[in-house]
Every structure is written in structure tokens, then in C-alpha cells.
Amino acid sequence: MKKLLCNTYFLVFTIMLFVAALTWIVPTGQYNRVEKDGRTYVQAGSYHKVSANPQGIGVLKAPVEGFTQCAEIIAFILVVGALFTVIERTGAINTVIKKISYFFSTHPQYRKFFIPACMFMFSLCGALFGMEEETLIFIPIFIPLAISLGYDTVVGMSIPFIGAFTGFSSAFVNPFTVGIAQTIAELPMYSGWELRLGIWFLFTAVVATFFSIYGERIRKNPTKSLTYKMDLEKRAELQVINDVVVDDSFRLTRAHKLVLASFAAGMGILFFGIIKYQWYMTEIAAVFLGVTVAAAYFGKLTVNQSTDAIIAGAQSMVSVCILMALARSIVIVATNGYILDTFLHSMTKGIGLLPSVLAPQAMFIIQTVLNFFIASGSGQAVLTMPIMVPLGDLVGVSRQVVILAYQFGEGWGNPIIPTAPVTMGALALAGISYPQWVKWFMKLELILIVLSMLVLIPAYYIW
Numbered sequence: 311m312k313k314l315l316c317n318t319y320f321l322v323f324t325i326m327l328f329v330a331a332l333t334w335i336v337p338t339g340q341y342n343r344v345e346k347d348g349r350t351y352v353q354a355g356s357y358h359k360v361s362a363n364p365q366g367i368g369v370l371k372a373p374v375e376g377f378t379q380c381a382e383i384i385a386f387i388l389v390v391g392a393l394f395t396v397i398e399r400t401g402a403i404n405t406v407i408k409k410i411s412y413f414f415s416t417h418p419q420y421r422k423f424f425i426p427a428c429m430f431m432f433s434l435c436g437a438l439f440g441m442e443e444e445t446l447i448f449i450p451i452f453i454p455l456a457i458s459l460g461y462d463t464v465v466g467m468s469i470p471f472i473g474a475f476t477g478f479s480s481a482f483v484n485p486f487t488v489g490i491a492q493t494i495a496e497l498p499m500y501s502g503w504e505l506r507l508g509i510w511f512l513f514t515a516v517v518a519t520f521f522s523i524y525g526e527r528i529r530k531n532p533t534k535s536l537t538y539k540m541d542l543e544k545r546a547e548l549q550v551i552n553d554v555v556v557d558d559s560f561r562l563t564r565a566h567k568l569v570l571a572s573f574a575a576g577m578g579i580l581f582f583g584i585i586k587y588q589w590y591m592t593e594i595a596a597v598f599l600g601v602t603v604a605a606a607y608f609g610k611l612t613v614n615q616s617t618d619a620i621i622a623g624a625q626s627m628v629s630v631c632i633l634m635a636l637a638r639s640i641v642i643v644a645t646n647g648y649i650l651d652t653f654l655h656s657m658t659k660g661i662g663l664l665p666s667v668l669a670p671q672a673m674f675i676i677q678t679v680l681n682f683f684i685a686s687g688s689g690q691a692v693l694t695m696p697i698m699v700p701l702g703d704l705v706g707v708s709r710q711v712v713i714l715a716y717q718f719g720e721g722w723g724n725p726i727i728p729t730a731p732v733t734m735g736a737l738a739l740a741g742i743s744y745p746q747w748v749k750w751f752m753k754l755e756l757i758l759i760v761l762s763m764l765v766l767i768p769a770y771y772i773w
Contacts, residue, residue, distance in 0.1 A: 321744055322636045322728045326372065329640055330365040333647025338362045340651045341697075353696065357655045365647045372639035372646075377631075380638050382591035383443055383731060384631045388624040389595045393602045394450045395623030396616065397573065400609030402566040403451065409562070414459050424459060425525050428452070429473040429518040436477025437510050439584050440486040443591065443732055445470040446630075447598070449739045457544050461525045462535040464750070467740040468521055471732075472725060473514075479721020480513040482506035485588070487691060487717055494695040495709040502710045505772060509714075509765060516761065520754050536750050540741055568608035576601035630738040634731040641729055644683050654680060658697055666706040670715045670766040673698055673707075677719020678759075682727050690720045710773040711766065718762040726751055 342356035365372075377384065397403050414421045432448075435441035448470035456466030481488055482503045492499055528535045535541060562570075580597050583589035606616040644650045657676040661669050677698075680690060694716060702712040724730045726748050737747055 319633060319636060322633065322640070322734070325728055326636065326640045326643055327369065329643045329649075330369045330647070333362075333643065333649055334364040336647075336649040336652055338648035338652060339655060340648055341655075355700075357651060360648050363646060363648050365643050368646055369643060372642040373635050375642050376635035376638035379642070380631075380634050380731060382595075383634060386443065386591045386595040386598075387446060387627045387630055387634070387735060389598050389602065390447050391623035391625075391627035392620040393447075393598050393605070393623065395626065396602050396609070396611065396619045397569060397605050398450075399611060399615065399619045400565065400569045400605060402562075402569040402605075402609065403454075405562055405566055406570065408458065410455060410458070421459065422522070422526075425461075425465065425469065425522045426518040428469045429476070429521065430514055432470050432473030433477035433510070433514040433517070436474035436479075437481040437484055438477075439581075440478060440481070440484045441474045442478055442486075444580075444594065445474045446732065446735050446739060449736055453740060454544065456525075457541055460529040460532075462528050462532070462541050463537040463544070463740050463742065464535065465521060465525050465528070467736055467742070471736045472517060472521070475721065475725055476514050476517045477510065479717060479724070480506075480510045481717065482510050487720065488713065490691040491695050491713040491716055494691065495699045495713060497709055497713075502773065505769065506714075509769075512765070513758070513761065516757065517754070520757070536746060537740075537742060565608060565610050569605045572601055572604040572608055576604075630735045633734040633738050637729045637731050637734050641683050650683050653683070654694065654697065658701060661701060661705060664705070667767065667770055669702070669705045669707045670711050670770055671763050673702070673712060673715040674719045674762060674766060677716050678723045681720050681723045682729055691716065707770065708773040711769050714769055715766060718766070722755065722758045722762060726755055 337359065338361070339357055339359045342353040342358075344353060394403070414424065432441065432445065435444075449467050452469050453463050453466030456462065456469065478484060478487070483489070483500045483506075488506070489499060492501065532538055532541070576597050580589070580594055583593055583597070587593075602620065606619070611619065641650075654676075657679065661672045661676070664672055677690065677694065680694065695713075698712050698716065699709055702709060725733055728734060728744060734744070737744055
């Protein structure tokens with residue numbers, strides 16, 4: 311049984327079965343919803359009981375529906391797999407990783423800046439334009455880079471993954487959380503950014519420090535790594551021994567430079583499109599498909615080599631796609647069984663009984679619980695803000711604080727909940743089992759939760 315619980319797929323499927331069982335027990339109900347500006351909003355005070363819809367055969371349909379609902383993300387993931395396999399087979403990535411590794415090996419005085427600088431970079435992307443799914447692009451790059459510098463797979467995965475999530479969760483102008491929530495709350499767009507900027511810096515500094523300390527511990531004693539055995543094989547493949555690259559005669563050829571330039575140009579186009587035109591998965595995937603073709607051409611791969619690399623890359627991502635669909639199926643079962651709104655209604659009733667200063671903490675806890683079922687920043691905003699905002703008005707909590715509690719609740723649980731597609735995708739890419747990761751990450755999770763509770767107190771008095 312222990313081996314089964316270490317199987318991420320089995321664990322997620324078991325959670326889905328548990329939620330399905332709840333649809334036979336939990337009273338069912340719904341809020342009325344209205345369409346406005348292309349979004350579906352919940353009407354506060356409209357909760358009512360509805361006929362039960364226990365999930366039987368629906369349990370088997372949910373994973374299929376999960377694939378349908380995750381179609382854009384799945385297509386994106388397949389393209390990412392193809393892109394990095396093509397670039398890898400041109401030799402460009404491996405050469406760059408060796409060059410960076412050799413630089414830090416010969417300039418150890420700069421190594422201490424590697425983790426915090428990269429963490430702040432990805433956190434800023436999460437805070438500015440809501441980088442989340444896009445972090446999966448960088449995981450295949452940062453894992454070998456981190457290992458070559460003496461760190462481990464956990465650090466390599468966490469730099470883009472946790473870095474961006476930190477910025478997303480404590481953002482000052484994220485359009486998918488702050489923007490939508492403030493619009494629903496009828497506040498000026500991005501108002502209060504000054505205090506949010508300080509909050510973002512605080513949380514990013516805490517997370518960067520946590521991983522810097524862990525990274526140094528691993529460099530001094532690799533056996534303490536969560537992924538020690540797996541990393542031994544990866545270090546051998548990268549020809550890394552004691553942080554020193556064995557062969558320093560490598561060089562970037564003209565073909566390598568053109569491949570990297572095409573990737574850099576694609577990233578520039580991507581960031582411009584996200585910020586300027588609010589591109590999402592389809593547009594992003596199209597950009598990377600174009601970069602894939604360009605990389606194959608500049609890397610001088612033949613037609614057969616290119617198609618083989620594209621197919622192999624897509625195949626390597628199939629397990630990630632299955633996991634994402636399974637994660638989404640949990641939400642589908644809860645929604646179809648009409649128990650999601652019941653949980654929301656039951657939890658919000660108790661907030662009015664608390665002192666005003668404690669209400670934001672209660673809202674934070676409720677948003678955290680709901681995030682298990684709605685691992686989407688924008689989705690949770692349109693569901694909960696129409697209820698939480700008027701509730702905050704009644705109990706004396708400002709709308710800015712209500713939104714901050716929502717940000718924290720929607721964000722900090724994402725790295726450990728099995729219903730978050732990006733989390734499951736990142737773990738699958740890194741080859742880390744879900745139970746291992748949760749056990750390891752829990753210390754930082756508790757730090758973030760406690761810090762959020764504390765930050766909400768001065769925010770209550772300032773706003």
C-alpha cells in the first residue's frame with residue numbers, strides 16, 4: 311500500500327474517488343450566476359439547495375472531460391516537449407549549461423547570487439504578468455544547470471516553478487488575480503500597489519533565502535538531497551564531478567548561437583504578446599512551435615532528425631498531460647456533484663461571528679481550502695469575490711485586504727495541492743513523486759502561511 315501511495319497517479323485518482331463519495335453525503339446547493347463581460351460571476355446571498363447529483367459513472371467521465379478542459383495547456387506542454395528535445399539535439403543547451411557551470415566553478419565568489427537572482431527574476435514575472443504555466447518551459451533548462459553547479463533537481467525545478475508562484479501569489483499588478491479581483495470589487499485597477507510591492511519583496515526574499523540555504527547545504531553534502539540518487543545519474547550525464555566540468559574545451563558554434571538567438575527572440579515575442587495583447591496558451595504554443603521549426607533549421611537537423619525529435623519530445627510529455635487531466639477531474643466531480651458551492655456557503659457563514667481584525671485570516675483559510683477545488687487565480691476570483699467583498703463590507707474589512715487574503719489563499723497552497731495542473735506537471739518533469747515533494751515542501755509552506763497571517767494584520771490597519 312505504501313508503494314501505491316507513492317504513485318502520484320494513483321494518489322490523485324484516489325482523491326477524485328473520495329470527492330465523488332462526498333457527493334453522496336454532502337448536502338447539495340448552488341449560487342446563482344450571471345454572465346458579465348465574458349465572465350461568470352456568483353451572486354452574493356443567492357445560495358439555495360438543489361437536487362442531489364451523486365457521481366457514479368461521472369467518475370469515469372471526469373478524466374476525459376479533464377483532457378477536454380485542459381486541451382490548451384496539454385497542447386502547450388506537447389509543444390514545449392518538442393521544442394526542448396529539438397534544441398537539446400542541436401547540442402546548444404548542453405554547451406551553454408557547461409559554460410555557465412564552468413564559470414561558477416572557476417568564480418565561486420559569484421555562486422551565492424545564482425539562486426536569489428534567478429528566484430527574483432521569475433517572481434517578478436509572476437507578479438507582473440501572471441507567469442504560471444509558462445514556468446514549465448524553463449524546468450528542463452534549470453534542472454541540469456542547477457545540478458552542474460552542485461545543487462540538485464529540487465533547486466533546478468523550484469527556481470522557475472516556486473519563483474514564479476511566489477510572485478503570482480504576492481503580486482502587485484498580476485492581471486489574473488489583482489486585476490480581476492479589483493475589477494469585481496469596483497476598486498481602481500492596481501490601486502494599493504505600493505504596499506503590495508513591499509509585500510511581494512518580503513515574500514520573495516523569504517523564499518529565495520530558504521532555497522539559498524537549502525542549496526548550500528546540498529552543495530556541501532549532496533546525500534541530504536531529496537533527489538540524491540536520481541541526481542547521480544544526471545551528474546554523470548553532464549560530466550560533472552565535484553562542481554567542476556571535466557571538459558572545458560567546449561565552444562558555442564555558429565549553429566548553436568543561431569539556435570539560442572531564435573529561442574531568445576521567441577521569448578521576447580512571448581513576453582511582448584502576454585503584456586501587450588494578453589496572449590494565453592494557444593498563442594504561446596504557436597510562438598514556441600515557430601521557435602521549434604527555427605531551431606531545427608538553424609541547428610542543421612535533417613527533416614527526419616527534426617520529426618523524430620518533435621515526436622520524442624511530445625511523447626516525453628504524455629505522462630505530464632495525463633496527470634494534468636486527472637488533477638482537473640477532481641474539480642469536475644465536485645462541480646458536477648453540486649458540493650463546491652456548499653463548501654463555500656458553509657465556510658463564509660462563520661466569518662461574521664469573528665472580530666474584524668481576525669476576519670481576513672478566516673478569509674485566507676477559506677480561500678486556501680477552496681483552492682483545492684479551484685486551482686485557478688481568475689476562476690477563484692470570479693467565484694469568491696462577489697461573496698467575500700460584500701461580506702468584508704459587513705464585518706469592517708476593507709476591499710483591498712479582502713483581495714490580499716484571496717491572493718494568499720489562492721496562491722500559497724498551489725505548490726502542494728494535487729489539483730493544481732502546473733504543480734503536477736512540474737513534478738512530473740522533474741521526476742519527483744508527489745508525496746515526497748509535499749513532505750519536503752511543508753516546512754516552507756508553513757512559513758508562508760504564518761507570514762501571510764501576520765502580514766494581514768498590519769494590512770488591516772493600513773488599508
